Amino acid sequence: MPTVARLPRDIKISLNYNNHDPPHFHVVRANGHVVFRIADFQLLRGSISRSDLLFVTAWVRSHQAELALNWVLARAKFELREIPYP
Numbered sequence: 735m736p737t738v739a740r741l742p743r744d745i746k747i748s749l750n751y752n753n754h755d756p757p758h759f760h761v762v763r764a765n766g767h768v769v770f771r772i773a774d775f776q777l778l779r780g781s782i783s784r785s786d787l788l789f790v791t792a793w794v795r796s797h798q799a800e801l802a803l804n805w806v807l808a809r810a811k812f813e814l815r816e817i818p819y820p
Contacts, residue, residue, distance in 0.1 A: 735760060738804050739817040741793060743786065747801075747817065749808050757805040761790055770794070772801050793820065 738759075739747035746762040757772040761782065768780030775791050782790070794801065800817045807814055 735762070736808075736814050737762070738801070738814050739793075739797070739819060741790070741819050743789065745786070745790065747790075749801075749804050749814060751808045751811060753808065757802065759794075759801055759805075761786075772798065772805060796820070 735748040735750050737746045737748045741747065744764060748760040748762055748767075750760070756778075758769050758778055759772060761768050761770065763786075766780060768782045769778040770776065770790075771778055775794055777787075797817050800815065804814045804817070
């Protein structure tokens with residue numbers, strides 16, 4: 735699963751190639767991972783602490799368009815673009 739962003743708190747944001755709808759991204763941590771929908775940041779699978787949830791959603795609000803573009807690139811099997819922090 736390609737990592738498109740590395741955030742503080744040892745959080746990685748990843749997308750899969752040839753993944754299923756709805757467009758989503760994975761938040762990967764040492765203790766597991768969760769899945770969020772790109773369109774509205776809805777948690778689709780997994781659980782995450784409230785502080786990490788607030789941290790990730792604040793970052794995603796600033797990078798939603800880049801995540802959506804990476805989703806399109808992944809579906810077309812193109813190289814994904816790294817998204818910088820912050």
